[in-house]
Amino acid sequence: MxxxxxxxxxxxxxxxxxxxxxxxxxxxxxxxxxxxxxxxxxxxxxxxxxxxxxxxxxxxxxxxxxxxxxxxxxxxxxxxxxxxxxxxxxxxxxxxxxxxxxxxxxxxxxxxxxxxxxxxxxxxxxxxxxxxxxxxxxxxxxxxxxxxxxxxxxxxxxxxxxxxxxxxxxxxxxxxxxxxxxxxxxxxxxxxxxxxxxxxxxxxxxxxxxxxxxxxxxxxxxxxxxxxxxxxxxxxxxxxxxxxxxxxxxxxxxxxxxxxxxxLFFGALALAALLAGPALADGVAPNYGNCAPTGEAGSISLSTVEPDTLIVATVLPNPGWYNGVSPVAVQDGYEYCMAAQIAHRAGLANLKLMNLAWDQYISGTAKGYDIAIASTTITDARKQVFDFSRPYFGSNLGVAVKAGTELSAQTLRSKRIGVLQGNMGSDWVVNTLKPETQPALYQSQPDMVTALMAGQVDAIISDTTLVLSATSGTNGAIKVIGQFELNHGYGVITPKGSENSTVVDAAVGAMIEDGTLADLSSRYLTPMFGADPNSIPVWQQP
Known part of the structure; x- marks a missing residue:
């Protein structure tokens, strides 16, 4: 050959x-x-x-x-x-x-x-x-x-x-x-x-x-x-x-x-050059997919990259938040419909998704979008790169164990704990919880869950939403028994210094106030996680 x-x-x-x-x-x-x-x-x-x-x-x-x-x-x-x-x-x-x-x-x-x-x-x-x-x-x-x-x-x-x-x-x-x-x-x-x-x-x-x-x-x-x-x-x-x-x-x-x-050589070169760069959705979601926006249309004003269109950078797949594995397939989900709400209230008829790799998304190097929404935790370091809205979702840390395990906030320090490398949970465990045994670092969520199932660790700690999604697929073998509240949350990103930053922040606040986000959580997240994240008991921090 x-x-x-x-x-x-x-x-x-x-x-x-x-x-x-x-x-x-x-x-x-x-x-x-x-x-x-x-x-x-x-x-x-x-x-x-x-x-x-x-x-x-x-x-x-x-x-x-x-x-x-x-x-x-x-x-x-x-x-x-x-x-x-x-x-x-x-x-x-x-x-x-x-x-x-x-x-x-x-x-x-x-x-x-x-x-x-x-x-x-x-x-x-x-x-x-x-x-x-x-x-x-x-x-x-x-x-x-x-x-x-x-x-x-x-x-x-x-x-x-x-x-x-x-x-x-x-x-x-x-x-x-x-x-x-x-x-x-x-x-x-x-x-x-x-x-x-x-x-x-x-x-x-x-x-x-x-x-x-x-x-x-x-x-x-x-x-x-x-x-x-x-x-x-x-x-x-x-x-x-x-x-x-x-x-x-x-x-x-x-x-x-x-x-x-x-x-056709030169024409093909020109076409390919136009197509180079981050992948926009293959089409506009008519009427914002399956979302049903509320609030007054045109009540806020946004300056957008494309006329009459809100371009949203994100990272797919992200089920529950965006239901679909590609931009053209996404028709609803918590974050997608929140973006639709913002577009509707800004009087914009069209919604497009720009799908990025996580490293490209979080580095701040991507261009050509209006807002970015991808379950992004607000941190001081990230505030140096982006503008963030107020939190639209609490980014707490959940504690998951094998079913039948007796563990509490008071006994957690003495247990073997698994964390996700690069996740905010790993820093919190090391610097705040300070367990007696050095936590085990894992490269991916499935690896961490597998270690817990195999008895290599006694508990795993990560974003409450992440551990809930992991437990929902184990038929009750793993349970989320508690969570720690942090002064963090997921925020809507706008490019640093954007004239839209204040407007988007106010729009998020209005959706919190009028119950829109609570409705989206009940509609899209509870079925995905098998439980409302807010129903998990809150433990006092050590």
Whole structure:
């Protein structure tokens, strides 16, 4: 097979930004909220890496696509199929034989297979991760082992929600071998199925120590690669993820150049330059989606980037706050409808979302938005970068334990505590609570919850809303038993020195006063968290 060399850090001009269709099912049926949270976290990691490599991301939810499969790749330069739940064995001509299968959605299977088939027909580079790799194999006539069995190097739990690390061996001369420079890889996996019969026209390009197929690639010139592991796991080396995404983007860029007609060259460059930068929503939400704004229209005045439009920067996905995984899919949610309220009261007809990676959002480097709302805690350090409104939601710290654990504010100091690195809870635990044992730091919410479930810590402390969302997916195995009030909260951001800052602050105050925000909390947050955050007992600070 052709040996293609890719660089880890390309420096493309703006006119070579590539448009990547990313498809995944982040809400498969009959799976825990915890596993859904893992899928959201992994997808966010993959999308962030694509953006770092100058990819313009267009996300489609496979279970509820907003476009037909036969036109979804129009204008796209590449296709990424994310990991997720199991594919229906009917796709590869078998009955369901394993009782461990989960999250099957035939509609999502058909949609993603149709996209992969169209990518092959159009010579559009395609990358599949975990489930995505298995679908590539199915597309080529291959099938799967429906259950590889417990106790393997490939999974830590029956639902694959806990990742494990293991080595893989790459096939010399393969695309993956070229991307990773011929070195050995240690990868993160969480799968209970695997490729059995390899599809026609595919080559196996990586295997685990037990012989399980870990990667496949299309033979010939078409760039189609599937990896069984999860390079987008936040606990995997980010450099390895970026190398893979860079190779993928580079293939898309080469294909784009090869297919660009000379007489359209300059026009295409101009169009790509216009599209470079943060991704705005694919369209305006008519009448603010499902939100029903109240208050007097036009009662406040805002100066906006675009006429008659409020552009809101945020970070997706963020369920409950924004219900939808992409700007075009979001139609309601606490923060989305709060933004709709502000737009309505300012007499603005249109609402747009600008979706950013968290680091881009919180750094203050993004431009072209009017306000920013993404569950952002107000801190003194952040006030140096942004203007904040008064708090619209209390950002307290919740304490979660395994069900049946006896723990109180008085005994908390003597317990083993887990915290999220970079979260305000970690600073509070170290500097205010001052536990007897150094707290354990975790890189992600799922890792922290997993440690609590495994008994590695006695309690976890993070934003009350975060620990509530984690417990809602554990079927009562974890409970939030208390919270500490802090002099913090979530605030609406306006650019530093904006003429809108005072007006937005007053609008937030009015929504608190007239009960609008309390109604939004009851409507969108209580169902998401399984409880009203305000119902959690408040503990006295030590």
């Amino acid at each position: 052709p040996n293609t060399t890719f660089s880890a850090k390309p420096s493309p001009p703006e006119n070579e930004v590539v448009h990547i269709l990313v498809v995944g099912s982040l809400t498969p049926p009959d799976v825990s909220d915890y596993l859904k949270g893992v899928l959201r976290e992994f997808s966010d990691s993959a999308l962030s890496s694509l953006r770092r490599g100058s990819g313009e991301v267009h996300f489609v939810e496979a279970s509820a696509p907003d476009r037909a499969a036969d036109v979804a790749l129009d204008g796209m330069d590449a296709l990424l199929v994310l990991g997720g739940a199991d594919a229906d064995p009917a796709c590869y001509g078998q009955p369901r034989e394993a009782d461990t299968m989960y999250g099957i959605n035939a509609d999502a299977d058909r949609f993603e297979l149709a996209l992969l088939r169209d990518a092959a027909a159009r010579d559009v580079p395609a990358l599949g991760i975990c489930r995505g790799m298995q679908l590539i194999n199915i597309l080529h006539g291959g099938d799967l082992v429906q259950e590889i069995g417990p106790g393997t190097v490939h999974n830590g739990t029956a639902d694959n929600s806990i990742m494990v690390s293991h080595p893989v061996t790459l096939e010399p001369g393969s695309r993956l071998d070229a991307i990773y420079g011929g070195r050995a890889l240690s990868v993160r996996s969480g799968h209970h199925q695997a490729v059995a019969r390899v599809g026609e026209g595919l080559a196996v390009t990586a295997r685990a120590e037990d012989g399980i197929v870990e990667a496949v690639e299309a033979e010939g010139s078409h760039w189609m690669v599937g990896v069984q592991w999860h390079p987008e796991d936040p606990k995997a080396p980010s450099a390895d993820l970026d190398l893979l995404m860079t190779g993928f983007i580079d293939a898309a860029r080469q294909r784009k150049r090869a297919h660009m007609k000379p007489n």
